[in-house]
Amino acid sequence: MDSIIKVFKSKGTIVIEDITHRLLSEQPYCNESDYKVASLRKWFAIPSGGLAVKQKGKFSRQTLKLPLxxxxxxxxxxxxxxxxxxxxxxxxxxxxxxxxxxxxxxxxxxxxxxxxxxxxxxxxxxxxxxxSTIDIYTIKKKRRENASYIHKAVKKFNNIKPLISNHDFTKDCPLFFPIRARKDIRDALKNYLIANRMYCPIHWPIPNEFCLSTDTSDVYQEELSLICDQRYDLYDMERLVNTIGGFFGTI
Known part of the structure; x- marks a missing residue:
């Protein structure tokens, strides 16, 4: 997003960047953004919590109220x-x-x-x-190891491919590992994984109010996010990949 943000900034636009998906990466935000916001609940098992940062100066409202x-x-x-x-x-x-x-x-x-x-x-x-008690280092290490395993393992399948071809897991820490599956099998693959107790979300629903290009529409219909978070280890990733292989053995 950095190059896109820089274009908006060159036109004098105030930029609010959602950094949730890059929060634990080595470079978690664009230096050009005026504001950064993130959901912490997507990364950690906590009831509530978000992050809001103003690049320059202070927020006008400093007092926050306690949640019920x-x-x-x-x-x-x-x-x-x-x-x-x-x-x-x-x-x-x-x-x-x-x-x-x-x-x-x-x-x-x-x-x-x-x-x-x-x-x-x-x-x-x-x-x-x-x-205050979580080990960020271990969380990032496990996510990177899990995602790296998936990245290498899914290359053997003809019907799916990583959404992003080039990763640098020494710097990037993924929230999920997104793949593209042929649109005629994506939903069936997701349901097959659910049947095997693996719950992989789709990011995001197709927006109704926009006219999408064919390429962008294809991404929406082919994307599936494989889980790689800190609750799991390489044994779980092997099971995930083997289950995907089992699916392709059924079609």
Whole structure:
């Protein structure tokens, strides 16, 4: 994005850069941006938390209000119930989907509350405490190792390829590892991974309000983000790649 940001800056545009996806990389932002914002919840298992930086000067509003404890507790309970659900699902002891509906409803309540009142709220105490104890070095190391493994391993498949061909994992720390799968098989691959308890998201939904070029539309319809975060090790990455191979053995 840096080259694009520089073009806007040359025209006198104020630039607010979302640095979430490059937050843990060696160069986490463009020096030309006026403001930097990031979600911390996408990287770490915390109930709340974001980052906002002003390149020059100070924010006009300095005082932040505490989040409602009831809302934060809703998010914490939802995270706990989701963890329990996944644990039971992996043991194949769940018969009904009621557990999933329960924590999904809690997530919806939290998101709705955040939507209705999100301005000038500081991070909650639980999230702040967790962030103060995490090992950033280990997190970046594991993500880079996992992504590097995937990058090398998926080259053997003809029907998928890395979305970004050249990576420098000595400097870049990925949030996910995005691939492109043929549009006629992308959704089937995603569902096959889900059936094998691997939940890989799609970034992002196709925007309705814009006319997209054919090339850009293809990216939306072919992109799939493979997980590579710090919860997993190289054994998990091997299992992920082998499962993808299993999918191609079925088509």
């Amino acid at each position: 404890s009831s809302i934060i507790n809703t998010k914490i309970n939802a995270m706990s119930k989701k963890a329990e659900y996944i644990k039971e699902y992996e043991k194949k002891t769940l018969i009904k989907e009621s557990g999933k509906e329960n924590f999904s409803e809690m997530y919806s309540r939290f998101n709705k509350s955040l939507y209705l009142d999100y301005k000038s709220i500081e991070i909650d105490g639980v999230s702040r405490s967790i962030l």
